[in-house]
Amino acid sequence: MTRQNPETHTERSGDTIAAPATPPGAGGVAVLRISGPAARTIGETITGKPLKERVAHFRSFTDADGSVLDTGIALFFRAPGSFTGEDVVELQGHGGPVVQQMLLRRVLSLGARPARPGEFSERAFLNDKLDLAQAEAIADLVASGTESAARAAQRSLEGAFSGRVNALQSRLTELRVFIEAALDFPDEEIDFIAESDVLERLRVVTAEVDALLDETRRGQVLRDGVTVAIVGLPNAGKSSLLNALAGRDSAIVTDIPGTTRDVLRETLSLDGLPVHIADTAGIREADDQVEAEGVRRARAALAAADVALLVIDPTQPEAPQRALREEFPGGVRCIEVINKSDLAGEAPSVDETAGRVVLSARERVGLDGLVRLLHGVAGLADAGEGAFSARTRHLEALRRTREHLARGRQQLQELELPETLAEELRLAQRELGTITGEFLPDDLLGAIFTSFCIGK
Numbered sequence: 001m002t003r004q005n006p007e008t009h010t011e012r013s014g015d016t017i018a019a020p021a022t023p024p025g026a027g028g029v030a031v032l033r034i035s036g037p038a039a040r041t042i043g044e045t046i047t048g049k050p051l052k053e054r055v056a057h058f059r060s061f062t063d064a065d066g067s068v069l070d071t072g073i074a075l076f077f078r079a080p081g082s083f084t085g086e087d088v089v090e091l092q093g094h095g096g097p098v099v100q101q102m103l104l105r106r107v108l109s110l111g112a113r114p115a116r117p118g119e120f121s122e123r124a125f126l127n128d129k130l131d132l133a134q135a136e137a138i139a140d141l142v143a144s145g146t147e148s149a150a151r152a153a154q155r156s157l158e159g160a161f162s163g164r165v166n167a168l169q170s171r172l173t174e175l176r177v178f179i180e181a182a183l184d185f186p187d188e189e190i191d192f193i194a195e196s197d198v199l200e201r202l203r204v205v206t207a208e209v210d211a212l213l214d215e216t217r218r219g220q221v222l223r224d225g226v227t228v229a230i231v232g233l234p235n236a237g238k239s240s241l242l243n244a245l246a247g248r249d250s251a252i253v254t255d256i257p258g259t260t261r262d263v264l265r266e267t268l269s270l271d272g273l274p275v276h277i278a279d280t281a282g283i284r285e286a287d288d289q290v291e292a293e294g295v296r297r298a299r300a301a302l303a304a305a306d307v308a309l310l311v312i313d314p315t316q317p318e319a320p321q322r323a324l325r326e327e328f329p330g331g332v333r334c335i336e337v338i339n340k341s342d343l344a345g346e347a348p349s350v351d352e353t354a355g356r357v358v359l360s361a362r363e364r365v366g367l368d369g370l371v372r373l374l375h376g377v378a379g380l381a382d383a384g385e386g387a388f389s390a391r392t393r394h395l396e397a398l399r400r401t402r403e404h405l406a407r408g409r410q411q412l413q414e415l416e417l418p419e420t421l422a423e424e425l426r427l428a429q430r431e432l433g434t435i436t437g438e439f440l441p442d443d444l445l446g447a448i449f450t451s452f453c454i455g456k
C-alpha cells in the first residue's frame with residue numbers, strides 16, 4: 001500500500017475524534033482536542049456562538065441542559081491549517097479530572113468518538129502535514145529523558161532526518177533513471193556498463209547511505225541510550241562505581257566479598273547520554289546458592305549489555321581480573337576501569353585508544369574520564385549540534401537499503417546483470433521509503449501509532 005491521497009482519506013475518515021491533549025490529573029489548564037468535519041459545529045454548540053478562525057474566544061462551555069460545565073478558551077483551526085489537517089477545535093478549560101470528563105462526555109454526545117492512541121498524529125501524517133519520521137519524533141520529543149535527546153527529537157521533527165532520507169531517495173532515482181534508460185538499448189548494455197560510471201555512482205550513493213547509517217545509529221543511542229553492565233571480581237568496587245555515577249548510595253557497599261547478589265539497575269543521564277546501568281554480583285565460583293544465582297544473573301546482564309565496565313582492583317593481582325574479558329560475549333564493548341586510584345597512589349587518567357580509565361569510585365574522582373569514554377563508545381563523542389533522533393526501525397531500514405545496494409553491485413560486477421541492479425535499487429528505495437512513510441508496508445502505521453499516547 002502506498003500513502004493515500006489526502007482528499008480521498010479525508011472522505012474515508014469522515015468521523016470526528018476527541019481526546020484530552022493534556023495529561024490526566026489536576027493542573028491549571030487542560031486542553032480537549034476535537035478533530036474532524038464536525039469539530040466546528042461541536043465547538044459552537046458547546047460555546048453557544050460561532051467560532052472565528054484562529055481567535056481566542058473566552059466562553060462558557062455548556063451542557064445539553066444549558067448549565068455551565070466550565071469556562072475557558074475555545075480555538076478553531078480551519079482545515080487544512082491545523083495540526084491534523086482537518087477542522088480542529090481546542091477547548092482549554094480548567095485542569096480538573098472531573099471537569100475534563102464532563103466536558104469530554106458532552107463532546108462525545110455531540111457526535112465525536114474517542115480518539116485512539118496516536119490518532120491525531122496519524123491523521124496529520126495521512127493528511128501530509130508530517131511524514132512518518134517526523135510523527136515519531138513528536139512521540140520521542142514528549143518521551144525524551146535527557147536534554148540532548150529532546151534537542152535531537154526536535155531536529156527530527158523539523159525534518160533534519162527526513163531531509164537526509166529524501167536526498168538519498170533523489171540520488172537513487174537519478175541512478176535508476178540512468179540505468180533504466182540504458183536498459184532500453186540492450187545491444188549497448190555491456191558497453192554501457194563498462195564505459196559508464198555506474199559503479200562509481202553506486203559507490204558514492206553507498207557511501208552516503210553509510211554516512212547516514214552512522215548518524216542514525218547515534219540518533220538511536222540518543223533516543224534509547226546505552227545498556228551498561230558493571231562487572232568484575234568481588235570487592236573490585238563495582239557497587240561503589242554505580243553509586244559514584246548515580247551520585248547517591250544506590251547499592252550496598254561493604255568490604256565483604258559477595259555483598260551484591262541481585263542485579264541492581266539504574267537509568268542515569270551522563271552528560272546527556274541516557275545510560276541504563278546494571279551493577280552485578282562479582283563473577284567467581286560461588287559455593288553459596290544465592291551468590292551462585294547472582295553470578296548467573298551477572299552473566300545474563302553482561303550478555304544483554306552494549307558496554308561492559310570491567311572494574312579492576314589494582315591492589316590485587318590484575319591478571320585473573322582481566323581474564324574475565326575472555327568470557328565476554330561477542331558484541332559487548334569493554335571499558336577497563338582501574339579503580340581505587342587513591343590506594344594505588346595513581347592520578348586519575350583516561351586512555352581513549354585503549355578504552356581504559358583510572359579513577360577512584362570511593363573518592364569520586366576521575367569519573368568525567370569514564371563518562372567521556374562512554375560517549376565515545378556510544379558514538380556520541382563527535383555528535384555535533386546537528387544530531388537528530390532516530391529509532392531502531394529506521395536503522396534496520398537503512399541496513400536493508402545498504403544490503404540491496406551491495407547485492408545490486410555484486411549482480412552488476414560479477415554477473416553483468418544490470419536488470420537485477422535496477423531491481424535492487426527499486427527495493428532499496430522502498431526500504432528508504434518506509435522511514436518517511438512514503439512507502440507503507442501493511443501494519444506499519446498501526447504498529448507505530450498505537451504506541452503513542454491518547455491525545456497525541
Ligand SMILES: Nc1nc2c(ncn2[C@@H]2O[C@H](COP(=O)(O)OP(=O)(O)O)[C@@H](O)[C@H]2O)c(=O)[nH]1
Nearest residue numbers: 235236237238239240253254255340360361362
Ligand atoms: N580506597 C578505596 N576503596 C574502594 C574504592 N572503591 C571501592 N572501595 C572499597 O572496596 C570495597 C568493596 O567495594 P564494593 O563497591 O562493595 O565492591 P563490589 O564487590 O565490586 O561491588 C569496599 O570496602 C569499598 O569501600 C576506591 O575507589 N578506593
Ligand SMILES: [Mg+2]
Nearest residue numbers: 238239259260
Ligand atoms: Mg557489589
